[in-house]
Amino acid sequence: MALLDIDRLSISFGGLRAVSNFNLHMEKGELVGLIGPNGAGKTTVFNMLTGVYQPTEGSINLEGKSLLRLKPHQITARGVARTFQNIRLFSNLTVLDNVKIAMHLRARYGVLAGIMRLPSYHAEEKRIEKRARELLEIFRLSAREREIARNLPYGEQRRLEMARALASQPKLLLLDEPAAGMNPQETAELLELIRWVHREFDLTILLIEHHMEVVMNVCQRILVLDYGETIAEGPPAAIRSNPKVIEAYLGEEVKVGA
Amino acid sequence: MKATLSNRYVVSAAGAILLYFVLSLAFGSNEYYSHVLTLAAINVILAVSLNLINGFTGQFSLGHAGFMAVGAYVAGGLTFFLKVPFLPALAAGALAAGIVGFLVGLPTLRLRGDYLAIATLGFGEIIRVLIINSDAIGLPMLGGPRGVRGIPGYTTFGWAYFFAVFTILVIANFINSTHGRACISVREDEVAAEAMGVDTTRYKVLAFSIGAAFAGLAGGLFAHQLQLLHPDSYTFLKSVDHLTMVVLGGMGSITGAAVAGVFITAFSEALREVQDLRMIVYSLSLIIIMLVRPQGLMGGRELTMDSVRRLWPGRRAAHTGGGARGTA
Numbered sequence: 001m002a003l004l005d006i007d008r009l010s011i012s013f014g015g016l017r018a019v020s021n022f023n024l025h026m027e028k029g030e031l032v033g034l035i036g037p038n039g040a041g042k043t044t045v046f047n048m049l050t051g052v053y054q055p056t057e058g059s060i061n062l063e064g065k066s067l068l069r070l071k072p073h074q075i076t077a078r079g080v081a082r083t084f085q086n087i088r089l090f091s092n093l094t095v096l097d098n099v100k101i102a103m104h105l106r107a108r109y110g111v112l113a114g115i116m117r118l119p120s121y122h123a124e125e126k127r128i129e130k131r132a133r134e135l136l137e138i139f140r141l142s143a144r145e146r147e148i149a150r151n152l153p154y155g156e157q158r159r160l161e162m163a164r165a166l167a168s169q170p171k172l173l174l175l176d177e178p179a180a181g182m183n184p185q186e187t188a189e190l191l192e193l194i195r196w197v198h199r200e201f202d203l204t205i206l207l208i209e210h211h212m213e214v215v216m217n218v219c220q221r222i223l224v225l226d227y228g229e230t231i232a233e234g235p236p237a238a239i240r241s242n243p244k245v246i247e248a249y250l251g252e253e254v255k256v257g258a
Numbered sequence: 259m260k261a262t263l264s265n266r267y268v269v270s271a272a273g274a275i276l277l278y279f280v281l282s283l284a285f286g287s288n289e290y291y292s293h294v295l296t297l298a299a300i301n302v303i304l305a306v307s308l309n310l311i312n313g314f315t316g317q318f319s320l321g322h323a324g325f326m327a328v329g330a331y332v333a334g335g336l337t338f339f340l341k342v343p344f345l346p347a348l349a350a351g352a353l354a355a356g357i358v359g360f361l362v363g364l365p366t367l368r369l370r371g372d373y374l375a376i377a378t379l380g381f382g383e384i385i386r387v388l389i390i391n392s393d394a395i396g397l398p399m400l401g402g403p404r405g406v407r408g409i410p411g412y413t414t415f416g417w418a419y420f421f422a423v424f425t426i427l428v429i430a431n432f433i434n435s436t437h438g439r440a441c442i443s444v445r446e447d448e449v450a451a452e453a454m455g456v457d458t459t460r461y462k463v464l465a466f467s468i469g470a471a472f473a474g475l476a477g478g479l480f481a482h483q484l485q486l487l488h489p490d491s492y493t494f495l496k497s498v499d500h501l502t503m504v505v506l507g508g509m510g511s512i513t514g515a516a517v518a519g520v521f522i523t524a525f526s527e528a529l530r531e532v533q534d535l536r537m538i539v540y541s542l543s544l545i546i547i548m549l550v551r552p553q554g555l556m557g558g559r560e561l562t563m564d565s566v567r568r569l570w571p572g573r574r575a576a577h578t579g580g581g582a583r584g585t586a
Contacts, residue, residue, distance in 0.1 A: 050453060072452035082453055090446035092558070100436070101443045105455035107436035111464070114435025115428050121435065128436070168455050 001064055003028045003204050004172055009058035011048060018044045019228045022058070024206075026172075031198050031205045033219035035212060035239075037248055040225040042208045043085055046174050049206075050082050051075045062172065077105055081170035083161040085177045085208075091150035095141055095160055098149050099132040102167035132167065139163040139193070155186045159193070166201060173197075175207045179214050191218050212249070216240065224248065274423050282415065292415045296483055298523040299418035300476050303425045305503035305519035306512055307472030310429050312501065313509035313558075314438070315465040316445025317367060318375040322473050322500045324382030327389065327492035329355040329474025331400060334409045334481035339399065344412040348421075348478040355474020356467050363466035367459065382497055389489040405488030413483040421479060422516075425472050430512050432468065441465045445510075506547060507554050514556030 002025045009022040019041040026032055034042050047053040049060060051072040060067040067075050081102075090098050107128060109120040136142050139159045144152060149160060158178055165173060178194070179187045195218060198205050209215045215222055216236040224232040224239060226248040232239055239245055285291035304322060311319045333351030336342040342350070366377040392400035400406065432438045440461045443451035448458050481487055503522050507514030525543070529536040551557070 052449070052452075071457070072449075073455050073457045076453060076455035084450065084453075088447050088450040088453075090443055090450065092446060093442065097439060097442075101439045101451070101456065102454040104436050104440050104443075109436070111432070111435070111437050114437055115431045117431060124436070164454065 002026060003030075003063060004206075005059075005061040005064075006045075006049075007059045007061075009045070009048060009055050009060065011044060011053055011055045011057075017228055019048070019055075019225075022225075022228075022230060024223065026204055026206065028171075028204055029202070030221065031194075031207065031219050033215035033222040033236075034206060034208045034225065035210070035215050035222060036225035038210070039227075040248075041228040042225055043176055044228075045225075046082060046176055046206075046208065049075075049174060050080060073105075076168055076170075079169070079171035080174065081165040081168045081172075082174035083158075083165050083176055083178060085180065087157050087161055089149040089157060089160060089164070091148070093149060094145065095136065095147055095149055095152070096129075096132055096145040098160060098164050099135055099167045100128055102164045103128050103131060105168055135163045135167055138197075155182055155190075158182065158190070162193070162197070166197065171204060173203050173205045175205060177208055177210055179209065179211065187214060194218055212240075278416070278419055281419075286415065293483075294523065294527050296413060296415045296418040296479075297527075298520045299415065299422040300479050300483070301500075301503065301523045302422040302516045302519035303472055303476040303479070304500045305507060305515040306422075306425050306429055307469045307476070308500045309504045309507070309510065309512065309515040310432070310441075310465050310472075311469040312504050313511065313515070314433060314445060315441040315462060317462055317466065318371055319378045319466065319469070320375045320494070320497045320501065321362070321378030321382040322469075323492040323494065323496035324378075324385040325355040325359055325470040325473035326477035326480065326496070327382075327385050327489070328358050328470075329477030330481035330492070331389065331477075331487055332474070333478030334406065334487045335400070337412065337482065338406060338409050338487075344410075344417075344482065348475060351478035352471045352475040355477065356471030359467040359470025359473075360463060363463040363470075367462040367466060379494060379497070382492070382494060386489050386492055389492075401487070403489060405486055405490075407486055409481055409485045409487060411482060411485045413479045418479050418483070421475060425475070426512060426516060429468075429472070433512070437461065437464070442510075502544065505554055506544070508556035508558055509554060510558040511554065511556035511560055513561040514554055514559075517555060517561075 004024065004026040006022060006024040010020045011018050022045060024032070034045065036042055044053065048055045049067070051067065051070050051074070054069065062078055062080065065078070067078065070078070090101060107124050109118070109124050113120045133142065133145070136145055139162060141156060141160055141163065144156065149157065152160065162175070162178065175194070179190050182190060191214065194205065194207070197203060207215060207219060219236060222234065222236055222239045223230055224245050231244045231248060232242045281295060285295055304326065308319065308322050311317050329351035332354040333347040336347040336350055337344060362378070362381050366374060366381070369377055388395060389400055390403050392398060392402045433442070440451070440456045441464070443454065443456050444458050444461055451458050480491070484491065499522070503518040504515055506522065507516070507518030526536070526540060529539055532539060
């Protein structure tokens with residue numbers, strides 16, 4: 001059974017059909033790229049996947065179970081985590097707390113146990129803190145754990161978002177332009193990190209990128225969206241030479257003479 | 259880790275008890291002073307509990323006086339009419355206010371910002387108007403605009419102080435649990451909180467209900483201090499007072515709210531001296547404080563023994579900070 005099964009997914013906002021007939025089937029462990037020009041509907045697909053938007057038509061199944069009409073937190077509980085295109089950290093909280101909050105789903109003690117500081121509180125908090133520190137270590141943010149998230153440099157904020165997303169122990173990770181605004185060196189490091197995380201956490205990753213080169217390097221398979229329509233799907237090499245993709249990115253070829 | 263934690267509790271508890279004895283020895287013999295101290299402790303409960311809703315969870319509520327009224331009338335009614343003992347009556351008042359908070363919160367917490375403020379303000383007024391018209395709604399014993407006189411004067415400074423410490427402890431422990439972090443994440447970014455698996459509706463309603471329950475507790479204490487149930491005690495202006503304490507203390511700071519609760523009580527009492535000018539001086543002072551320190555006294559930080567210790571870098575041994583009150 002496929003991990004993720006998206007079938008004929010469409011959404012309209014008023015008269016605008018932002019995404020139409022989007023199909024995606026992902027096996028466990030795949031790393032798929034979703035690319036396309038600005039406004040192609042990439043983030044809208046993410047928002048439908050995570051319950052922020054309800055699709056007008058179509059179905060989304062994770063491990064055979066529908067994600068439609070679930071609230072975002074319920075979808076997270078099913079094992080889907082995401083990062084945001086414009087970073088959405090809990091910006092006034094410490095780096096450590098940012099990660100701890102994402103482990104909320106896995107915290108096993110009740111409100112009363114927390115207030116009365118029962119043994120289950122101490123045991124769980126200890127476990128949460130340990131796990132959060134491990135994640136920060138992986139993302140090379142250990143030295144920053146007491147700092148306020150908004151004071152981190154941009155690249156580190158992006159890394160913290162990924163650490164936070166992983167803290168909810170997802171099966172499927174959705175990365176929305178993780179390399180946006182990074183310089184070439186930071187981007188290269190990030191790609192390495194994504195590859196490593198993919199392997200080490202046994203994850204299935206769907207990656208949105210605006211820049212072709214980033215996705216070409218890391219993804220096994222790529223989908224190209226333009227004006228809400230899937231215009232191409234295939235391995236990086238095929239996508240690179242696909243005339244429709246080139247047209248979407250560079251505009252229609254102007255025929256001179258003839 | 260655990261050993262130092264319980265050590266800290268012992269020191270805090272010792273500090274709280276010490277402060278109680280100092281205050282009662284210094285002011286306990288004077289009826290007026292002990293009245294003001296009791297009022298201050300009640301206001302600490304109100305400010306700290308409202309801070310859970312407004313400061314930590316980021317939901318702008320203006321209905322705290324309404325919940326206070328529910329607690330006051332339930333607790334006061336129980337002791338006066340049914341001769342129920344003080345503590346069960348207080349608990350019943352707090353529970354009733356918590357339940358009302360849950361019922362009010364469920365539909366209204368879908369609203370944001372200004373709209374939520376207006377809805378909660380409306381709720382507070384509805385409670386007050388219901389009480390004023392108690393004859394018409396079939397509860398003539400509540401006395402309508404006449405109020406109920408002769409509520410037993412059970413509330414001493416000792417009880418009020420005990421419940422203030424209890425409130426601070428419960429809310430501080432709540433905030434420092436995974437559930438408290440969930441509430442704070444709602445304030446920080448609702449969309450991101452949901453994406454991280456936080457059921458934002460649940461935690462908004464939870465924080466609102468807990469806050470309302472403590473407002474009900476404060477209402478019960480207040481009714482048994484005043485020995486009177488009267489709708490005029492729970493006007494919209496009372497809610498504004500509580501909000502002032504939260505903003506002045508610092509949104510999202512338990513110690514800030516507690517300090518501001520005491521400060522505002524003492525300040526408005528002190529201003530009785532200047533009589534007619536009272537509200538002018540009061541308002542001007544608030545304006546000045548907000549201009550100088552817009553983030554409030556504490557600005558989201560807490561006054562803990564660790565932070566007190568840091569002021570004396572030389573004394574970093576484990577057993578300092580004896581009198582540090584309000585260690586959250």
